[in-house]
Amino acid sequence: DAGVIQSPRHEVTEMGQEVTLRCKPISGHDYLFWYRQTMMRGLELLIYFNNNVPIDDSGMPEDRFSAKMPNASFSTLKIQPSEPRDSAVYFCASSFQGSPPYEQYFGPGTRLTVT
């Protein structure tokens, strides 16, 4: 398996623009997680899905952030409008909760810079 795939790997955009980050989880995994990592705040869970349904979005910073999972093999995280404080590395992870150890497999991340 290719692992969790994220695109783009790097994104530079101007403040006010819409940004869409993409994730393809590992085939057969039933959970998908979106994280954000900054030096100041560390690794934060934004939202996660189970069987394509959002379960907990309490970590989403504000209404400018939205996430969708239209099918089991694809998810997006959208920021509209983007702000400089959104600059971070965004990770997608997936896991299979049917049997232990319920480990999460992380993608390589998308480094977002908002100028």
Add this chain to the structure above:
Amino acid sequence: DAKTTQPPSMDCAEGRAANLPCNHSTISGNEYVYWYRQIHSQGPQYIIHGLKNNETNEMASLIITEDRKSSTLILPHATLRDTAVYYCIVRANRDDKIIFGKGTRLHILP
């Protein structure tokens, strides 16, 4: 908030055993101890987990104290590639979330 306490950084000589401590004094009976690591510019990677018995796999060993209030991750023969941030996490095995703390930045010295 993370339920664990780890030293912010540690050094270890290459080829020696790296012992990374973690305190989790409020751990509940159904909660496991998980370890992940994050090598620079990569996503976190699962290492090992345990409930109360010591565990060993191809990457590391996990020693959990009898009262389960602390644990130690052991990398038996550290290499330069083990330089990373190591996260100790407490979670119920079927709980969905992983809450990452600040972790321990491990430097392997040549």
